[in-house]
Amino acid sequence: MNASPWFWNTKAALHLPDLIPVYKTTAGNYDFKIYDLGDSCWLVARWPDGNQIAFRLAYSPNDRLQITIKERKNDLRLKIGSLLGDYEVVLTLPTENRPVLHYTTRLTPASTLLSPYWPRDIVPLGSGESESMAEGQIHTRQVGTRSGQLYFSMNQPKAGSVLYLQNLTALAGYNQQTETSAGDSVGGEWPEIGFGLPPTIKNKPLAAGKSYTLSDAFIVFSEEVPDDEAAMAQQYLNLLAEVYLALPKPATNYTHWPDILGKGLKDLIDSPGCWVQLDGHHYFNAYVSDYVTPPEIMVQLAVLLPLLDYVEWSGAELEVMKKVKASLPSFYSEKYSTIMRWHPKAADTLEGEEEQKQPLVMDSWYLHHPLLNLSRLALKGDKVARKLFLDSLEFSIRVAHHFDYKWPVFYKVDTLEVVKAETQPGKGGEKDVPGLFAHVMLQAWELTGEKRYLTEAEKAAMHLRGQGFDLFYQANNTAFSAGAMLRLYKITKKEIYRQLSYLCLAGVFNNVKLWDCDYGYGKNFPTFFALFPLNDAPYTAVYEEQEVFCALHDYLRNAQDIEILPSVRLLITEYVRYLVDRAAYYYPTMLPKEMLQEKPKIGEVDPNLWIALEDLHDGWEKSGQVGQEVYGAGNAFGILPRHYIRIPDQPFMVFTDYPLYRFSTRKQDYLHVRMAGDNRIDCRLMVVKTGPGKLPGVEVHINHKPIHGKKSKGGHFEYLIPGNAEITISWK
Numbered sequence: 001m002n003a004s005p006w007f008w009n010t011k012a013a014l015h016l017p018d019l020i021p022v023y024k025t026t027a028g029n030y031d032f033k034i035y036d037l038g039d040s041c042w043l044v045a046r047w048p049d050g051n052q053i054a055f056r057l058a059y060s061p062n063d064r065l066q067i068t069i070k071e072r073k074n075d076l077r078l079k080i081g082s083l084l085g086d087y088e089v090v091l092t093l094p095t096e097n098r099p100v101l102h103y104t105t106r107l108t109p110a111s112t113l114l115s116p117y118w119p120r121d122i123v124p125l126g127s128g129e130s131e132s133m134a135e136g137q138i139h140t141r142q143v144g145t146r147s148g149q150l151y152f153s154m155n156q157p158k159a160g161s162v163l164y165l166q167n168l169t170a171l172a173g174y175n176q177q178t179e180t181s182a183g184d185s186v187g188g189e190w191p192e193i194g195f196g197l198p199p200t201i202k203n204k205p206l207a208a209g210k211s212y213t214l215s216d217a218f219i220v221f222s223e224e225v226p227d228d229e230a231a232m233a234q235q236y237l238n239l240l241a242e243v244y245l246a247l248p249k250p251a252t253n254y255t256h257w258p259d260i261l262g263k264g265l266k267d268l269i270d271s272p273g274c275w276v277q278l279d280g281h282h283y284f285n286a287y288v289s290d291y292v293t294p295p296e297i298m299v300q301l302a303v304l305l306p307l308l309d310y311v312e313w314s315g316a317e318l319e320v321m322k323k324v325k326a327s328l329p330s331f332y333s334e335k336y337s338t339i340m341r342w343h344p345k346a347a348d349t350l351e352g353e354e355e356q357k358q359p360l361v362m363d364s365w366y367l368h369h370p371l372l373n374l375s376r377l378a379l380k381g382d383k384v385a386r387k388l389f390l391d392s393l394e395f396s397i398r399v400a401h402h403f404d405y406k407w408p409v410f411y412k413v414d415t416l417e418v419v420k421a422e423t424q425p426g427k428g429g430e431k432d433v434p435g436l437f438a439h440v441m442l443q444a445w446e447l448t449g450e451k452r453y454l455t456e457a458e459k460a461a462m463h464l465r466g467q468g469f470d471l472f473y474q475a476n477n478t479a480f481s482a483g484a485m486l487r488l489y490k491i492t493k494k495e496i497y498r499q500l501s502y503l504c505l506a507g508v509f510n511n512v513k514l515w516d517c518d519y520g521y522g523k524n525f526p527t528f529f530a531l532f533p534l535n536d537a538p539y540t541a542v543y544e545e546q547e548v549f550c551a552l553h554d555y556l557r558n559a560q561d562i563e564i565l566p567s568v569r570l571l572i573t574e575y576v577r578y579l580v581d582r583a584a585y586y587y588p589t590m591l592p593k594e595m596l597q598e599k600p601k602i603g604e605v606d607p608n609l610w611i612a613l614e615d616l617h618d619g620w621e622k623s624g625q626v627g628q629e630v631y632g633a634g635n636a637f638g639i640l641p642r643h644y645i646r647i648p649d650q651p652f653m654v655f656t657d658y659p660l661y662r663f664s665t666r667k668q669d670y671l672h673v674r675m676a677g678d679n680r681i682d683c684r685l686m687v688v689k690t691g692p693g694k695l696p697g698v699e700v701h702i703n704h705k706p707i708h709g710k711k712s713k714g715g716h717f718e719y720l721i722p723g724n725a726e727i728t729i730s731w732k
Contacts, residue, residue: 006119007192013037014044014054014125023069023076027093030221034078039063041080043091043103044125047223051134051159055194055217056121057105058087085110085208094221100246104170105215111208116201121215122150122164122194127157133191134159139232140469140510141187144538145618147514148186150193151236153225160223163239166195167247168515169528170216176519177212178203181618218243229468230499233506234565240509241567244574245680250516250528252581252657254686254712257644260584261310261636263610268303269320271609274630279345281327287627288611290603293357294346297331297339298366299631300324301373302543306550306634308377313641325384328374332388336413338395339374339388341366360414364407364429365477367396368436372480375443386447393444397456400437405463407433423473423535430473434463435481435504442487454491461488464500472507472535476547479508483555490562501555502565508548509571511535521595522619525585529578530616539615539623542586542632549579550638553659556676560661566678573677573723577657577684580643583635586612588624595622602627644688645671650731651691652698658683658723670730677723685727687717696731704728 013019014035021033021044031046034057041058058065060082070077080087085108092102126134135156142148148166168182175182180198188194197214206212220242226232268274273289275282283295284303304324311318331339342350347359356363371392377385399407402416408429410419422428441457444450464471464481472478482504489497513530516522533544552572559569584590588607596605596613605613605624614629645654645663654671661674677683687698687709698717700707702725709719721727 002189003192004119007123010037010040010042010054010056010123011125014042014052014123022067025093028096028099029223030094032093034069036065036067038065041065041067041078041087041089042123045101045221047159047221049157049159049223050127051154051157052125052127053154053159053162054123054125055103055219056119056123057089057091057103057215058082058107059118059121060084060087083110084113088211098246099220100243101217101219101221102246103215103217104213106211106213107206108211109206109208112205113208114200114203114205115197116199118197118199120188120192120194120196121217122188124154124191124193126154126159136190138187138190138193139236142184143511143536144532145181145183145513145517146511146532148182148195149240149510149514150186150188150195151239152190152193155225158225160221161225161235161239162222163220163236163243164194165218165240165243165247165514167216167218169248169250169518170213172516172518174198174206174212174214175619177206177210179520179620181620182515182517183618218246229466229503232468233499233503236506237502237509237565237567237571241570244514244571247514250526252577252684254655254657254684254716254718255581255584256688256714257580257584257636257640258690260587260610261640263589264587264633264636265318267610268630268633271606271611273603273606273609274611274633278343279330281330282323283327283343284324284630285603286631287600287603287614287629288606288609290627292349292351293602294349295327295331295343296341296366297328297343297370298341300327300331301370302547302631303633305373305376306546306637308380309641310637313644313646325382328388329384331370332391333413336395338367338392338413339370340413355420356410358419360412361410361419362413363410364433365436365474367399368433368440369477371396371440372436372443375440375447378447379443389444389447393440393453396437396440400456400460405434405437405460407437427470430477431467431471432464432473432478432481432504432507434460435484435500436477438488439480439484442484457484457488458492461485461497461500464503465496467503469507469510470535471503472511475508475511475531475533475544476551478504479548479551479555482508483551483558486555486558486564490558498564502568505555505568505571509575512575513540517619520619521617521622524591524595525616526578526582527616528582529575530582531575531579539617539625541614541616541629542583542612542635543614543629545579545583546632546635546638549576549583550642552576553642556659556661560676569676570678570681570723573658573683574681576659580639580657583639586616586632586635588613588628591623597622597624600624600627604628645673647671650696651689651693652695653688653690654729655686655688656683656721658721669732671728673727673729675721675723675725675727679722679724681723682720683723685719685721686712687729689715698729698731701728701730702726 023034066081078089124134153161374389438457445453485501530540533541613624614626
């Protein structure tokens, strides 16, 4: 194993037999010691078996630090004098109720300061009695601007596992001053791992006399080294939930989604840039004013299904849905016995500037996603959708058999010739498509009762095994796969499928952003718990987020009567809560014009149009670089039916920012609600005015005990409710 001089020198110094700690203590099963190595201050954690790992608290090259330590009731405070300036470190050790190590390091520079290089801050030491290299495995690390995480195990000598998370929100002052990004700052290669400050040699220096947070680390230890993929996925989810509970989280705000939906629906219907006409039918454009790309079936259904959710919730009638439904049969090819991605009568206008923009080229997931939406329509009684779905199934099964349930990225519909085999060299194809295909087969089984479709679902599901975190290709498809695996578990009672659902969810939560990008343009919109659409995407995207949001709602609904990991319930409900808070900021109308891309890749961006941007970027980059995404219009139409409860003949609705397991009304003045989530975190419940008059007298009870709310802007009433609570709402 290769490493730098910083690593070897630090490891050797921390193994010196006469090295005396400046502080030591025990917390839980772990011993902790603080060492002064002259130019750096280290915290060494020792597992019960004697293996050790070191975390750097402060660093000043070629220096002699001056360290004083003050014990307080709940933490330690270190004052460290250095040539760079004055350090302050606040260290909180794990406890039985909060098994997370947390330290924050701040520096007040003595003079303006540039940092061309900052070594990573974790040194795996191995056994205290041996100077041999500790061997370990990195399971996952930060990619781009995702969570500043590092999850790894120490395998030789066998010690345990660690989830390290840098709270990158706290570094906003550093990033703003130096004009650096927090992306790709946590990771490394074994054994030189951890967090490294973004270098500032080409950027603005830190100012003298001003305090900057240089590290805000949350660490949770385990004495277990996962011995297989299932154990790894479950350990990751459990450790992430522990860190999440300790992590400072931004406050959420109520967004009045009925207003946003009304504006979005008007612009979707009335804006010419959202539509194109072909062969007597109307079709949604993929992007606003994109008249070059021919109509796609995925785009039509990606808007139609959320509209259907809204219509079923509201009782409204939307003529636009009839237009879209009337266009669907035109995508079916009698020649190939399947629906096609591109409209057959316009596919020859494709110019082939991208690999998939050719008439007969199919992106693997693009076949199954429309089939999934057609099956949803079919299960609701739509005869046209049923025929399109059933008539296309044999082709999809033939493709699955041809590729042995291991789909490439692109293939040709007519010959099944592979156009692009792998996402990147050596990375394989679209590894979550077996789960999406299984979902489609389960829908076919539910629709027809034919067991062969259930058999196909099980065969495909087994090809999700062995992929680890690489299983995640596209966020919505991985989330759909998680739901399909849970359904298979409920049908068959085979534990492997519950484990595979956790593997899919681990992939989803590995691709989120557990920090707020509060620098540059990022100051204008919340980003906490945002989800990236692809495993290497540089931005978050509205369409994939909206579909993951719906898929996770369905996952909880299917899981309400079975045992699943508490960490899963917690993480899903928190993702949903934060999406409901921040999804409005995908609309360019919510953002300052100066942060919008003037000339996007596709179509145009109209800052006054309530059609969401596809892409939100790092704080130093403009957003809307891809375009304004018509097929992301389902955003509001997915949120409203899932988070607002209509009360017949009353001038109010009930809103929750957590998902609900169920609700029921037994009388005209009585509503019973069962919340999802975890009772260690509160969510928001609101009585939302829908008319001009006063609200009736409303009482809210949790487990028969009354709670009091507060009046909020707009005349609504707001309550804080613990997750997983039984709530009764009554009014007079």
